[in-house]
Amino acid sequence: MRDHVMSCFGTCVEESTKFYNTPEESKKARLRDKQLTRLLHKYHKEDMKRLKLLLLGTGESGKSTITKQMKIIHINGFDNHERLSKIVDIKRNIRDAILSMAGAMHNLSIPLQDESNQPCLEYVLREASNTEQEITQEFLEKTQQLWSDGGIQECYEQSHRYQLIDCAKYFLDRLDEIRRDDYIPNDQDILRCRAITNSIQHIEFNVPDAGDQVKFSVYDVGGQRGERKKWIQVFDSVVAILFVADASTFDQCLLEDSDKNRLLEALEIFEQVWNNRFLRNVSVLLFINKIDILAEKVLRGRSIQQLNELYPDVFPEYSSFNPSNSAKLEFMESFPGGSDIHKKKGRSASRPDIDPEVVKTAVYIKHLFMKIVKGELKLKETFEPHDKEWHSQHNCEYYYTCAVDTNNVKKVLNGCRTVIIRKHLERFGII
């Protein structure tokens, strides 16, 4: 395309020399043409080196968290000013979390374990609903007291029945630290902090690769329904899509639609991205994210079986699903906390710390996404059937991720980088 544009410039100027009055003018025009061509070649080369990546996925799937990890891994992380500016968001997260749980106590008829905490509950409900008000020390103190009540803890266990941000427990457990006057958020606090993305965010960084510097340009968009209409604005010249899917939400409904299962929504959006004609040449890297929360949930007795019961026409039978050993191994190797000694000795199959049901659930979710890739699972009736060749220009690779774990993300990004660069070079006929 660009060569085509360049040759157009060349032909136009050559042709137009006929219309110059003097040889001088014609010479000048030829010089301009040369300079222009050189410039276009230069930009073409620069462009070849800048790889545009796009983070897509439903709301709260972890896109901005991956962007923050890229900042930590590739761009010197966060300075003091940025850290301090996060305190407001962290305190808001605490307020939103305690308000959700206190409200749910009433709706789910869960009583306080210690009745003397009743005034504290009333105070929190009254103060937290005024979102304009500054979050005071007294409020944080009362929140901490309430968080220690067995009733609130019971409510936390039931959080699949209402909307609660994922970082609730993390920040409520850290209130001693957060309440201090000299509190400065650390990297983990920043990664856990939740703020909805409602405008297109962009970061750039260089990564050394095979003796050269490769420039990455990463776009992070909002994933909630109202934000998705903006996605198309950033589709142009994308090299790869990092599609972030929250694997832990099989038992939750959307914040923006209380009738819609979150995992089903993620699968539908993935299907739309995979079959989008504007993205037909774009590699898709699927991040099956929040595997840590998935594991916690399964250990608390939550099962994906219920999704299968709710939508029997969509989801294949879970109870008879029998993943292969290699599929299980793949997940176990990705799960944070695995010791390298096991891997070196070729004993990574033995991860006694991971419950077999956790492995089965994660592999089942991966299987669902891969069925979409293969065209074996069709969720939207409106899709025209594509012929076999339709997807021949792009492919999909998947990774199990825990976006708040820097080591895990670093490993995954290293793997992705190789795939992205190779695909990019193949596309431009360089390899």
Ligand SMILES: Nc1nc2c(ncn2[C@@H]2O[C@H](COP(=O)(O)OP(=O)(O)OP(=O)(O)O)[C@@H](O)[C@H]2O)c(=O)[nH]1
């Ligand atoms: N425990 C855990 N929390 C995660 C993980 N990934 C993301 N989170 C948390 O999930 C919440 C939502 O993450 P975001 O990165 O803001 O999600 P998003 O996809 O950017 O959401 P939108 O901007 O609304 O589209 C944050 O509190 C993150 O810290 C994960 O793998 N494990």
Ligand SMILES: [Mg+2]
């Ligand atoms: Mg975001």
